[in-house]
Amino acid sequence: MAFEVRLKNKSISEYVGNLTFGTSEDTLGMEASFDVVYRGKEIANVGDVIQIFKDKTRFFWGRIIDIQKDGKNPRKVTCFDNAFYLNENEAIIQFKNIQADKAIEQLLDKYGISSRKITKLPYKIKKIYKGVKVSEIIKDILEQCSKVSGAKYFFEMQDKTFVVAKRGFYEIKKYFNVIMNPSVTESMKNMKTRVIVTNSDGESIKSFISLEDKNAIKKFGLLTKVEQIDDKEKSKAKKIAQELLKSLNKIEITASLSLLGSINIQANRVIALKENTTGIVGKYYIKSASHSVNAGTHIVSIEVGEFVG
Structure with missing residues (x-):
């Protein structure tokens, strides 16, 4: 039933205390932290590989990113899994109307992430990204897919494998x-009772469609969401508006x-x-x-x- 912390594949559990770890939908990876005793010399150093096991099952593989040292007190160590590199690397890449899941694979290839499980995504990407973090590019791609399908997607690292899945899959x-x-x-602060889908062209204004819930407006007031899309996506405007209103028109x-x-x-x-x-x-x-x-x-x-x- 015990947890085990390994440094460079050797157990340091006897020197470790106050272990914490966690994940969030707003961040890509898992963060882990712990205290490690000081014995006259440093046990751990920034950049060292850390693995954490529970009942011999590894659930964390990453590196030490920060160490706080305060005299001879235990060192406070912070680690991140491999998602750290997707959050810290900026990319220059052009997608030429390719399937969204293939676009993500193309992006990951540039950073040597070959172990991945990516669900099929219902959208084609035609866009140029310059100086944008890899994780932000992936978020943008998944948001575009969500607009069209109404499904919510997430991505994360599972051990050394990059995963994209639909919400509810796990x-x-x-x-x-x-x-x-x-x-x-x-x-009700994030509620919207009306959705307008318009063009993203800065030269003109075209409202493709406007949908609203009259009963919700009567009860909660008029709360408007304006969604901008490319002219080439005009045929999808109604579905995008319907999915947005469905997801936002609620407490x-x-x-x-x-x-x-x-x-x-x-x-x-x-x-x-x-x-x-x-x-x-x-x-x-x-x-x-x-x-x-x-x-x-x-x-x-x-x-x-x-x-x-």
């Missing part, structure tokens, strides 16, 4: 009803809570929860997961949103 096969510190927030519900830890609880997973007092009942999408391991106790704090499958 579901935690366990029902959780032992829930600590539950809190729920309901908000947003988010919840935070803590559970007994499992390394399977990570961002971009679907989890089934039951907490009747606050009404956290059903399937939810994990927006972020922060794990802590202290004195053998593993707790994970998560933020979730409603999952619409």
